[in-house]
Amino acid sequence: MTPVLEEAFPNVSRETRERLALYDSLLKKWNPVINLVSPSTLTAAVDRHFRDSAQVFALADLDWRRWTDLGSGGGFPGLVVAILAAGAGHPGRVTLVESDQRKATFLRTVARETGVPVEVQASRIEALPPQASDVISARALAPLPALFRLAHPHLARNATALFHKGAGWKKELDDARAEWRFDAKSHTSETSPEAVVLEVRELSHV
Numbered sequence: 001m002t003p004v005l006e007e008a009f010p011n012v013s014r015e016t017r018e019r020l021a022l023y024d025s026l027l028k029k030w031n032p033v034i035n036l037v038s039p040s041t042l043t044a045a046v047d048r049h050f051r052d053s054a055q056v057f058a059l060a061d062l063d064w065r066r067w068t069d070l071g072s073g074g075g076f077p078g079l080v081v082a083i084l085a086a087g088a089g090h091p092g093r094v095t096l097v098e099s100d101q102r103k104a105t106f107l108r109t110v111a112r113e114t115g116v117p118v119e120v121q122a123s124r125i126e127a128l129p130p131q132a133s134d135v136i137s138a139r140a141l142a143p144l145p146a147l148f149r150l151a152h153p154h155l156a157r158n159a160t161a162l163f164h165k166g167a168g169w170k171k172e173l174d175d176a177r178a179e180w181r182f183d184a185k186s187h188t189s190e191t192s193p194e195a196v197v198l199e200v201r202e203l204s205h206v
């Protein structure tokens with residue numbers, strides 16, 4: 001287990017850290033074959049991917065029952081959420097949606113090897129029946145207006161969307177207001193100074 005993982009996750013159980021370490025090693029093994037994350041980010045994966053993902057778990061209200069992660073790719077942030085939730089004894093169900101079959105196979109492999117219960121939907125988000133999720137997350141999937149179109153059918157009443165966004169997030173928010181009503185709060189990212197996690201509630205069409 002790398003000391004970096006211990007520093008990044010000081011308050012989780014040993015079992016959770018071991019699961020994260022196993023995930024990290026599988027990511028490094030599979031990445032040259034299916035490009036789950038940019039290869040240049042692999043050496044700093046604990047910070048760039050694992051700690052970055054953990055932010056949404058910490059921001060969500062604790063009482064969620066269904067969490068859906070859209071466009072999960074290599075599992076960020078959704079699979080990290082599932083590992084942290086399992087470690088905390090959280091009873092909620094996490095679904096990862098990823099249309100690329102090879103990436104979905106990777107997600108199922110990590111879930112099986114770490115023993116973390118997670119549902120992997122290997123399909124396009126647009127093809128899913130409504131998920132009625134209390135929390136929806138997505139990182140690096142689409143600009144905000146398009147992301148709202150993808151997420152909206154899957155939100156339960158009083159749901160929260162937690163979206164990682166880069167430096168252009170203010171412009172994306174302005175663009176989205178042409179089409180959508182919502183309350184939004186930005187949380188400065190702990191892993192990248194110009195990035196944020198946007199917390200969006202009460203999303204409805206204009």
Ligand SMILES: C[S@@+](CC[C@H](N)C(=O)[O-])C[C@H]1O[C@@H](n2cnc3c(N)ncnc32)[C@H](O)[C@@H]1O
Pocket residue numbers: 036037070071072073074075076077097098099100103123124125126138139140141
């Ligand atoms: C840029 S990657 C980001 C992956 C991951 N969220 C991350 O931050 O590392 C976007 C992922 O979304 C998936 N994706 C894009 N559009 C999708 C759709 N309409 N339905 C399901 N998955 C989609 C792609 O296959 C890809 O794996």
